[in-house]
Amino acid sequence: MPLKLPDQLPAIELLKKENIFVMDDSRAHMQDIRPLKIVILNLMPLKITTETDLIRLLSNTPLQLEVSFMKLRSHTPKNTPIEHMMMFYRDFQQMRKERYDGMIITGAPVETLDFEDVTYWDEMTEIFSWARTHVTSTLYICWAAQAGLYYHYGVPKYQLPKKMFGVFPQHTLQSKLPIFRGFDDVFQMPHSRHTEIHREDIEKQHELSLIAESPESGVSIVMAREGREFFITGHLEYAPNTLDKEYRRDCGIRDDVDLPKNYYKDNNPSNEPLVTWRAHANLFYNNWINYYVYQATPFDINTIR
Template identity: 80%
Template sequence: MPLRLPDKLPAIELLKRENIFVMDNSRAISQDIRPLKIVILNLMPLKITTETDLVRLLSNTPLQLDISFMKLRSHTPKNTPIEHMMMFYRDFEEIIDEKFDGMIVTGAPVETYEYEDVTYWNEMKAIFAWARSHVTSTLYICWAAQAGLYFHYGIPKYPLKKKMFGIFRQYTDGSHLPIFRGFDDVFYMPHSRHTEIRREDIIRSPGLSLIAESPESGVSIVMGRGGREFFITGHLEYAPDTLDNEYRRDRDTRDDVDMPVNYYRDDNPLNPPLVTWRAHANLFYSNWINYYVYQETPYDINQIK
């Protein structure tokens, strides 16, 4: 698909090497098409890696997407060059008057903190509230999923005795929702987290639907407002080597790091990862863009409410 990205974004060249069709703004403006506007609030430490992971998944649709990146004014990232942030990211205050067809909010390495103790929590609350009236459909990932459920629905999170780390079987609720169109009975999702949300809290909330879960990793995907919100506790967007990089990074600094489960071939970290989630990840994002963004958003984007 023609993805419209900021000129010179590093992800453009990386994805072209994978034969994924992307275009920069200079080419996209020559097409007489109303692109879908997607904004990504990227809270992950390695911004360029996350940008590439998400853009790769968003590329699997024939629709033209205009991708923007948002940053927080109340937080300065330590692992991404300031030049990159200044060139490709805008503060929330700069886009507060705009409307977007879709929004993605990533995870963040703050899950062990209470929400109110996160230094940028007040700004996150403002963004969450803004999304309700300025975005057609929003995907919340990992910590953002927990934070969004807490802010919008009062759902608490709970610490885990042991890190949920690896690839886990997931089952849909069997309702044949468009978000799962084309899915098999079982799909797989990477998880890397120290906290969880619980089934009983989701079921008690009348505004939420638990649409996918796992006997091992628990709540997987929650839907709110008929698909205007999706809360994903894992990381469908992860590249094949992401968990491997995390495992080796942590193992070099601590001696209590468990190997990610169901990840390496023959459960041997000397072997490469066995990728079991990529097809459903692409399908999930394509279904979201098609059925919950494109099919639902008004042609006049200013009519989003």
């Protein structure tokens, strides 16, 4: 089944060019199916890019998904047209009485700030608490993963001397979990962050399970509440050229960013990126939707607790 997306969402035409089958609201209403409701809280500056990256991965499931976009009332994005935000996004306050089968909370360019110094921290914590009673399973990505672990479990973050930047091999630590069904023992994941969390802090919390990590990039995926929460420190959703764009944006401007590791062919930025994470990215999101959303969510969405 394809995804059910808002009419005129830019991602629809972008993904059709990649031969990915999506459909808008008008066509979806013709199908007598209860779609899984997925909400994305998109905190990234380039909203349309992030929308497209996530929808690309969600499109691989055989289930019909209805995707909605949430925004913060306490923060106004600077890099996305206001018309786009008004057409496709709703404030959390407008959505707080609704329930969702799955939720994705993206990273945000605020990781070097203390959590409490983020201008929208109060609203974020309200959403974190709300998700526990209104969503079957939630994916926290990058900064959101660090923020969620800090808020729910008191796990601190630590400043890195240089940006963790590139594509790094990750090792599955609990390979029999459904989220890793079909995975190899080692898989690749892009990382782009200035802070990290430590294994020993995860291990202090008996409610948390470290399920994937890397010798170089550290803690990778943490699971809680039997899969109702996943905290992912990297970016499986990244498009092939995302790290390249970040590198060229920051090159010569910042002194804490090196060439992204394990990314360009022959480690030469004049060459094309070598995409090594796409298959496992699709598998991860497909497993999440199937085993932790579809098979765990109640038939009556209003009974989610």
